[in-house]
Amino acid sequence: MLKVIGAGFPRTGTSSMKAALERLGFGPCHHMFDVGSDSDRARRWAPLAARDFEPDWEYVLEGFRSSVDWPAAFFWRELAEAYPEAKVVLTVRDPHSWIASMQTLIANGPARLQSEKLAPEMAGLVENMMTTRPLLERMIREGLGSDRAFGELLDEKDSIMAFERHVATVKESLPAERLLVFDVREGWEPLCRFLGVDVPAGEPFPHLNDSKVMQESIERLMQGENIGLPFHRTG
Secondary structure, eight states: OSEEOOOOOOTTTTTHHHHHHHHHHHOOOOOOOHHHHHHHHHHHHHHSSSOOOOOOOOHHHTTOOOEETTGGOOOOOOOHHTTTOEEEEEEEOOHHHHHHHHHHHHHHHHHHHHHHHOOGGGGHHHHHHHHTHHHHHHHHHHSSOOOOOTSSSSOHHHHHHHHHHHHHHHHHHHHHHEEEEOGGGGGGHHHHHHOOOOTTOOOOOOOOOOOHHHHHHHHHTTTTTOOOOGGGGGG
């Protein structure tokens, strides 16, 4: 059962949030990484590509106590209704740095996975991406208001407007006591205060949102190194 629901867009420090929530005892935390690395999880999410599909959230998110990033964050409203006791964290960042990070993710993720000869280690990731591709396309279409083909770079102006609309919608839809608007650069204090837990003594807040790490990880995977999925280390 979810205790914390992440409502922030991808590339808003969601991997940092995943690591932080798990450190604070709210793990396992669901992230897009779990969809890319687990074919069973990808199959559980795939039917949500249909707007009229009514999911069993306990089945879709079985085993997780928190969630961040898409696809779960795309369904923040539905999850907030399904888990009325759960708190919601809306991760935010400067919209211009956010779109730059999104473009980097697309260029070094979906675009390359579709255009280059891949090492055998990438086969599972590509298969899971294809399983959830209709859902990914729905999220891009409805979440970002984009009609770009999967793997194409986003329109910067329209995407920033969608980002700002999303932030405003979440803020106006939830009571203040249930929602934390959070920039991961703020560190442990506001997050721990909101969740009612102690700040980890002498431990820095995890900062894993590093586009350069993502690019280097994908490059190594393309060359056949078995290092695990890069999405685990980036937000």
